[in-house]
Amino acid sequence: MMRLEIRSLTVDLGKRRALEGISLSPAPGRLTALIGPNGAGKTTLLRAMAGLSRPSAGEVVLNAASLARMRASERARAIAYLPQGGGVAWPLPVASVVALGRLPHGEEPDNLPPSGREAVATALRSVGLQGFEGRPATSLSGGERARMLLARALATQAPVLLADEPIAALDPRHQLIVLKVLRAHARTGATVVVILHDLTLAARFADDIVLLEQGKIVVCGPPETVLTEARLASGFGIRARVVRDADGLSVVAQSPLPEA
Amino acid sequence: MLLTRSPLIPGLLALLVALSLASLVIGPAPISIPMALKALVSYQGAASIVVRELRLPRTLLALLIGWISGLAGAGLQGLLRNPLADTAVFGAPQAAAFGAVLVIYSGLVGTLSWALPFAAIAGALLSIALVVAVAGRSATIVVLVLAGLAVGSLAGAGTSLAISLSPNPFAVTEIVFWLLGSFEDRSMVHVMLASPFILLATLLILPAASGLRALALGEETARSLGINVALLRGRIVAGAAIGTGAAVAVAGSIGFIGLVAPHLVRPFLGYDPARTLVPAGLAGAALLLAADCAVRLIPSGAEVKVGVLTALLGVPFFLWVIARRKAELVEAPA
Numbered sequence: 206m207m208r209l210e211i212r213s214l215t216v217d218l219g220k221r222r223a224l225e226g227i228s229l230s231p232a233p234g235r236l237t238a239l240i241g242p243n244g245a246g247k248t249t250l251l252r253a254m255a256g257l258s259r260p261s262a263g264e265v266v267l268n269a270a271s272l273a274r275m276r277a278s279e280r281a282r283a284i285a286y287l288p289q290g291g292g293v294a295w296p297l298p299v300a301s302v303v304a305l306g307r308l309p310h311g312e313e314p315d316n317l318p319p320s321g322r323e324a325v326a327t328a329l330r331s332v333g334l335q336g337f338e339g340r341p342a343t344s345l346s347g348g349e350r351a352r353m354l355l356a357r358a359l360a361t362q363a364p365v366l367l368a369d370e371p372i373a374a375l376d377p378r379h380q381l382i383v384l385k386v387l388r389a390h391a392r393t394g395a396t397v398v399v400i401l402h403d404l405t406l407a408a409r410f411a412d413d414i415v416l417l418e419q420g421k422i423v424v425c426g427p428p429e430t431v432l433t434e435a436r437l438a439s440g441f442g443i444r445a446r447v448v449r450d451a452d453g454l455s456v457v458a459q460s461p462l463p464e465a
Numbered sequence: 466m467l468l469t470r471s472p473l474i475p476g477l478l479a480l481l482v483a484l485s486l487a488s489l490v491i492g493p494a495p496i497s498i499p500m501a502l503k504a505l506v507s508y509q510g511a512a513s514i515v516v517r518e519l520r521l522p523r524t525l526l527a528l529l530i531g532w533i534s535g536l537a538g539a540g541l542q543g544l545l546r547n548p549l550a551d552t553a554v555f556g557a558p559q560a561a562a563f564g565a566v567l568v569i570y571s572g573l574v575g576t577l578s579w580a581l582p583f584a585a586i587a588g589a590l591l592s593i594a595l596v597v598a599v600a601g602r603s604a605t606i607v608v609l610v611l612a613g614l615a616v617g618s619l620a621g622a623g624t625s626l627a628i629s630l631s632p633n634p635f636a637v638t639e640i641v642f643w644l645l646g647s648f649e650d651r652s653m654v655h656v657m658l659a660s661p662f663i664l665l666a667t668l669l670i671l672p673a674a675s676g677l678r679a680l681a682l683g684e685e686t687a688r689s690l691g692i693n694v695a696l697l698r699g700r701i702v703a704g705a706a707i708g709t710g711a712a713v714a715v716a717g718s719i720g721f722i723g724l725v726a727p728h729l730v731r732p733f734l735g736y737d738p739a740r741t742l743v744p745a746g747l748a749g750a751a752l753l754l755a756a757d758c759a760v761r762l763i764p765s766g767a768e769v770k771v772g773v774l775t776a777l778l779g780v781p782f783f784l785w786v787i788a789r790r791k792a793e794l795v796e797a798p799a
Contacts, residue, residue: 255689281691288685294546295681295736308679308690315740341736357682361690 206233207268207283207364209254209396214263216246216253223249224420227263231398231413233364236391238411239400240431242441246420247400248289251367254398255286267365281309285363289370289400291354296341299353303328306360328356332386348379355383365396372403384410404445408432408454416440428454438462473733477747481528484754488524489516491761523648525656526715527754527771531722533663533708535749536742538723540670540701543677543738545609548731549786551724552709554610555596556617557589558720561713563620563627564588566640570627582662586710592616593702646717646772648757655715662711667746669704673697674739681738719772721779722749728786 209231216224224246231237239247252258254265256272265272267283275283285306293302303325304314312321329335332352337345345353351371358366368387372380380403388410391397401407407414407428414431416423418440424431432454437445442462448455489501494515496504504512505521534552541550552558564584592613600612624644631637676697679687688694712719726749727741734740753775760769 252685257685257688277688277691277693279691281689284689286686286689288683288689291683291686293681294683295731295738297681297736301735301737302682305679305682305686305690308675308692313675313739314678315737354682357686 206394207396208233209284209365210266211250211254212263212266214250214253214265215261216249216258217261218249222420224253227420227422229415229422229425231396233396234391234394235397235412236388236410237396237398237413237415238407239398239415239417240402240404240407241417241423245417247417248369249420250417251286251369251398251400254365255284255367256280257286278309278311281363282361283363284365284367285358285361287354287358287366287368287371290373292350293342296343298338299334299340299342299345300325300329300338302342302353303356303360306357309361309363324360324362325356328360331359331389332356333382348375348382351375351379351383352386355386359386359390364394366390366398368397368399370400370402372401372406380406404432404437404456404458405454408456409452432456471733473730473744474747477730477744477751480751481747481754484751484758485524485528487758488527488754489520491758492520518652519650522651522653522656523757524754525653526648526651526659527757528750529656529660529663530712530716530719531726531750531753532746533666533712533749534719534722534753535726536667536670536746537701537705537708538725538749539727539738539741539745540673540677541705541723542727543673543680543741544698544701546680546683548728548790549610549724549783551721552589552593552705553617553720553724554613555593555705556613556615556620557592557706557709558713558718559617559620559624560588560592561585561710562588562644562718563623564591564710565714566624566627566644569640569643570631570636579658582658582711582714585714586662586707588620589706589710589713590703592620593706597702642770643717645770646719646775647768647770648716649768649770651715659711659715662707666704666708666711669700669707671742673700673704674742677701677738677742717770717772719753719775721775721783722753724786725779725782726752728782 211227211229214224214227227250239250241247253260256265272280301314304317307317307321307324310321312318317325332355334352334356342353355371372383375383384406387397387399411428413426414428415425416431416436423440424436432447434445434447437443444459444462446457446459448457486498490496490498496512496515500512501516503509504516538551541552542548564587565581568580568584595616596609596612600608628637628640676687676692679690679692684694727745729748730744731741734744756774757771760771760774763769
């Protein structure tokens with residue numbers, strides 16, 4: 206099982222310190238949600254975990270090997286990354302877009318070996334897009350496009366999947382579909398880290414939640430310990446009610462607190 | 466991977482053979498196809514001189530320059546994920562022309578010198594670097610086009626300045642006619658001058674195919690898929706600049722082939738930016754050779770310059786693409 210570990214990571218974006226002294230080890234087989242207010246450093250952390258940015262200090266380690274010293278293709282086979290709000294530039298067929306997830310294996314979309322074809326078919330099935338193979342990617346609805354891009358990330362069959370706000374701008378049904386797919390993927394033994402803004406969905410789908418604030422981890426643990434009214438007040442600057450029912454926690458945001 | 470199993474490539478190759486034959490026989494001196502072929506391989510008096518020294522070089526140049534224009538256009542469109550990208554958008558042909566004009570103007574070399582392609586390539590590279598530096602890496606296409614317009618205008622102004630200050634009327638005539646873009650009176654020396662650079666540009670652009678495919682999903686995703694995006698950008702920009710510089714150095718400014726050719730083939734290839742490269746190059750070669758045959762058939766006193774014809778046909782096409790895609794162009798990031 207692949208283990209991703211972040212060790213005392215500091216990242217500077219220009220002159221601004223975006224992340225400071227982050228240490229984290231998301232567990233394989235579990236869905237970890239990354240939450241925090243805008244500008245807290247969530248995307249910066251996820252990009253660093255994907256090996257897409259150069260840390261100023263500390264390192265990201267994958268099974269004892271430093272990501273910075275890993276070959277790009279090796280890293281790409283181990284870590285699938287789904288950036289925020291991705292689109293497709295050309296009206297490529299859906300199957301070709303999903304098949305791009307096979308590039309790290311040296312497999313080209315128009316010449317996939319049987320294993321690659323199987324991976325693409327499985328990925329399309331898991332997001333419920335079977336039958337969409339030949340559709341131009343640019344003709345899909347927002348929800349279908351999000352599922353296609355998720356299938357692209359799944360097709361890599363990487364043991365680590367990092368997704369940046371995969372349910373932003375999706376309707377409630379598609380939000381649930383995408384989160385279910387991500388959780389099911391985690392249950393296969395993968396390490397799945399997802400940035401979420403919907404705290405109720407984070408509470409219901411994530412096994413662990415990491416609250417990030419001003420580039421630092423405030424708290425990390427199961428939803429019950431992270432999502433408390435006091436933490437929501439200090440972390441997000443909101444007065445919120447946390448309600449527990451049979452389905453789990455719900456976070457009802459009530460009013461913004463005056464700025465400190 | 467680069468070659469497609471569709472009949473497009475064999476079809477384009479057959480078209481190129483037919484156009485090449487046509488190019489060998491079209492001209493003021495009437496020569497039949499069998500005679501042209503015979504004159505090519507064995508000495509047939511005047512026919513051999515016409516075919517080998519006049520029509521063969523211009524045919525080869527049209528093929529080479531059309532090829533690299535189509536290839537560079539497809540590469541840039543893939544890189545910028547925008548169907549309106551072309552070397553002309555970066556002001557590269559104007560800048561290449563300015564580089565070459567400076568060299569001709571200085572009187573150090575004639576139009577048949579190795580210094581010419583180097584100066585033109587330097588001009589093209591400089592213009593693309595300037596556009597990218599001004600517009601920034603995540604510029605929208607609108608910013609890119611505006612920056613390209615400014616750089617192209619600056620280069621054009623520089624060229625005009627060189628012409629107006631030139632003390633030598635012969636140099637002025639030489640510069641002006643050469644700027645218009647033509648294959649008239651080109652020799653095998655021009656072919657030899659351009660072909661190493663066009664080969665180099667081809668070798669830079671073709672291996673970028675797989676990366677262009679990944680780039681369809683954006684730069685971040687491409688990087689996460691293990692693509693070295695900086696290297697990819699460098700290869701395509703350098704390839705486009707070297708190809709444009711070499712083309713401008715021997716044939717003057719011939720625009721819009723790189724814009725049009727990828728559009729013609731893309732629908733047949735599932736819009737795959739990798740599979741578009743080779744057919745776009747072949748289509749570019751066919752377009753330019755057809756245009757060069759056409760200018761020889763237009764009845765006029767002096768031959769119409771092929772660069773003028775490609776612009777006359779290319780600009781309306783450019784406008785048509787803009788009109789069709791203007792909704793996306795408002796905010797599409799390059």
